[in-house]
Amino acid sequence: MAAAWIRGKTASLDDAVAQAAGLLAASRLPVIAGLGTDVAGARAAVGLAQRLGGAIDHMHSAALLRNLDVMRGSGMMVTTPNEARLRGDLLLLVGPGLAEAWAEMPERLFSDGGRRRIAWLCPGDDAKTAGRYPDMRVLGEPDDLPIILAALRARCAGQPVGQTAVAADLLAALAADLTNARFGVALWSAAHLDTLTIDMLCGLVKDLNSTTRFSGLPLAPPDNAAAVQQVSGWMNGFPLPVCFARGFAEHDPWRFDATRLVESGEADCALWISCYGPHAPAWKRELPTIALAAAPSDLHADVVIAVGQPGIDHDAVGYLSATATIAALPARSPADALPAAEALAMIAAALPAARPC
C-alpha cells in the first residue's frame, strides 16, 4: 500500500487520491509540472492535463527548448552516442556540464587509448574531468565561449578573425583539425549553454559538412526530459509546455511555463511529479499542490503520494543515455512501489464525470 499524506498527516491512498482529484476539479487552471516520470507516467499526465483543461510542463523544458529553438529556427545535424564512440575521430566538447549530463561519457568516449582527438572548449567546472586526460586539448573559459565559437566558425570558413581569449595559433590549429576530421562530433549540454551559443555551434557543424562529415550530440537534461518531450511531441503534436485550456493543445514557451503560471497567479493548483530524485518546484508562491514523489519526505504539499522510481522499483520505459533512444528499462531492484502512471490513473478515475469549463 503506497504511503500518502494529506496536509502532513498520513492518509490512505484512496483518501489522498480523492483529495487530489477534488483539488484539481475545483481549480480554474491546474498545471501538471515537474514531470520527472517515465513514458507511461508522461502519457498518463498528458491525458490528465487534457481532461482537466490544464497546462503541462517539464522541470527542464527550458533547456530542451534551447536546442529546439535552434532546431526549429534553422535546423540541426545530430548523431548518436554510439556513432560518436565508434566513428568519431575528433570530438569537440563544448561548455560545462557534460560529465554531469552523461556520467558514462568519460568511459564511453575518452577511454579508448588515443584513437580520437578531443578538444574541450570552455569546460568550466568540468576542467577537473578534462584534466584527467593529458592528451585532451582544453581551451577557454565559459564567459568567452560565444566569441571563441564564432571565431572558430569564421576560421573554419577561411575568414580572418581578430583577437580572442584563445591564442590565434591554437584557434587556427583547432579549426584545421575540425576541417580535417573524417567524422567529427560536437557535444554539448543545453542546460549549460544559451540558445545563441548553441545556434553558433550548430551552424559550425553544418558549415563543416560542405567538405567533410561532422555532426552534433546534444546531451539530454536529466529526469527523463528527452523522452517526455518525445511523448508530448507525438501525443500533442507540440513540445512542452502545452496547455489545453481552450479545449485543444496549445504550445507557448512563455505563456505556459509552469513557474510563470504559478508565480503570476494564473495557475491555481499544481500537480508536481518527481520520480527520479527529490526535486522541488522552482516557484515560491503557495497554492494547492499535489505531489507524486519518489522521495516525499522533503515536500510540503497538500497531498503527497509516494511513487516508485522508474527502472529501479518497477519496470519502466525511458531515455537511455548510452543510445539516446527510448528503451525498456527493467526494474533493477523491484519493490512494491506505486508507479506514477498508476497514481495518475487513479486520480483521473476519481475526477467528477464532467469538468465545468
Add this chain to the structure above:
Amino acid sequence: MLTRLTGGRVIDPANGRDAVGDLHFRDGRIVDAPPGGRADESYDVSGKIVMAGAIDIHSHIAGNNETLGRLLLPEQRYALDFVHPGHMPQPRGAWNTFETGGLYAAMGFTTVVEPAMLPHHALQAHLELSDIPIIDKAALTVLGNDDFLLSLLRAKESAAAVRDYVAWTLAASRGLGIKVINAGGAEAFKDNVRSFSLDDEVPAYGVSSRAIVKALQRAVSELGLPHPLHVHCNNLGLAGNVETALATIDAAEGLPLHLAHLQFYAYGKEGPRGFSSAAARLAEAVNAAKHVTVDVGQVMFGQTVTISCDVLRQFNARNQARPRKYVIFDGDSNGAGIVPYDYRRSDFYNAVQWAAGLELFLLTDDPWRVLFTTDHPNGAPFTAYPDILALLMDRDLRAQWIATLPAEAMAVTVLPSITREYTLAEVATMTRPAPARLLGLKDRGHLAPGAVADVAVYTPDRDKAKMFRAAALVFKNGELVVRDGAVIAQPFGRAFDVRPEAAREIERRMRDYYDARYGLSPSFLCVPEAAIGRPDPFEAVSCSR
C-alpha cells in the same frame, strides 16, 4: 449482435462482387446473411458504395523521425483550418497520433503501414503506433545500412546467416516486413560519399548496393515473409533516375520486389531544362515485370515536410528546404533527414513531378500491382488522397489542373494526352485487396464471410474528392467509428508483426556482437509487449514457411 447494411452497391474485387446487395457482420467478422434474416442493427445504405476498409501500405506516421518532424514545424500546427465537424481547430499538418487515426478513419481507411522503423528506435515507433486510434497498423523494419549485415556480406557468410539475422531483427523490432532504403548509401555518406548508385560499393565493406538488396530479397523470400522486400532505390529525385528504377526492376530477377514511391524515380533528362517525366517508360517496365509491385508516391501541391531515412538524399536536398531549415540525423545504421518542402504549381520541377505520378497510375495496367500512396508526408499529406482519386477518375478535372500548370512542364510529360479514368472497381482494388494481399493480411481488404468487419460506406458524388473525403459510415471490427466524416468512437487497433523462425545460435551471436561493438546488451532495441501500455497490442501474421 448482428449488423446489416442493406441496399448498398458492394464493391469487393477480391471476391468478384460488384452489385447491389446486403452485407452482414457479427462479433467483428463478416458473416453470411442469416437464414430468417433478423438483424439487431440495420443501416439502410441504398444508393451508397460499400467497400472493405482501405489499406495504406506506405505512410510515415510513427517513430522518432516523425516526432522530429512535428517538433521541427510547429508552424504547421499553428496554421489552423476550422473544418472539423466538431468545430475544433484542425492543424494543417504535423498531426499528432490521435489526429492521425481520426483523419484516416474519416476517409474510410482502417489499416496503415509505417514503412521505416529503425531497429534501434523500434520501441518508440510502436509506442507512437499504439497511440494512433481506430486503425490497425504495422511497421517495416529498416535494414541495409547496418554494420552487422554489411559485415556478413563482406565476409561472404552464408545466406542462412543473413536469414537468421533478418529474422532476429524482425522479431526484436516487431516488424511486419523488411525495408531497405538507398542500400549502403547512409553508411557511405558517413564516409563522406556524396552520391551512391546501385553498383557503387560501400567504403570499408566493398559491398555494392545491389548486393545488399539481393541479399535481403533472398532472405525475405527464404523466410517466407508475406511482404516482399520493400525497396527505396538509390538516386531519389535526380534527373535521369529512371535508369536506376529500371535497373532495380531488372535486379529483382523474377523474385518479388516492391518499389516504394516510384514517382520519385520517374524522371528523365529530356527537354530544355534537362528534367522530364519518364513515367511512360517506367510504366511499361512495371507492366512487363509481373513479379514487381510498386506504390506511386504521388506529389500534390502545398506545404509539407519530407521525412526519410535516406540520409544522403535528404542531405543533398537540404538547400531546397522550404522553409529553410532541416534536421539530418546520422543514426546507428540508417538515420533520417527531415526537410520541409513546398510543392508549387508554378514550379516547373514540381509540376513535372505531379504529372509523373498521375502518369504512373494511368499508364500501368494492373491495379493489383500499383498501389495508392503519397509516401506521406513526402509527396503530400495523406489528407490529399481524396483529391488524387478525383484526378484519377475524372479526366476533365485533370485538364482543368493541367491548364493552371506551366506549359513547359506539361510539354515534357504525356499526361495531357491521357484520357483513361479509373473506375470505382479499380480504385477499390488498388486500395483494398491489393495492399492486403501484399502484406499477407488474409482477412482484410475484402468482404467475404470470415473477413474482419472493417467496412467503409461512401455517398456517391460527381465530386469524387467529396465522396472519398468524408465516409458516410466506417466500421472497425464491426464497431461504428465514423458517421458522415466525423469520428464517433475511438477504439484502438493492433499492430501486425511476423515472427519467422531463426536458428537458436543467432541470439548468442547478437549478444556477443552488441557487447563487442557497442559494449551494450541488445535488449535496448526490444519491444516488450508490457511496455506498450495497451491491452493486446500485437497480432501475428503468418509466414508461408
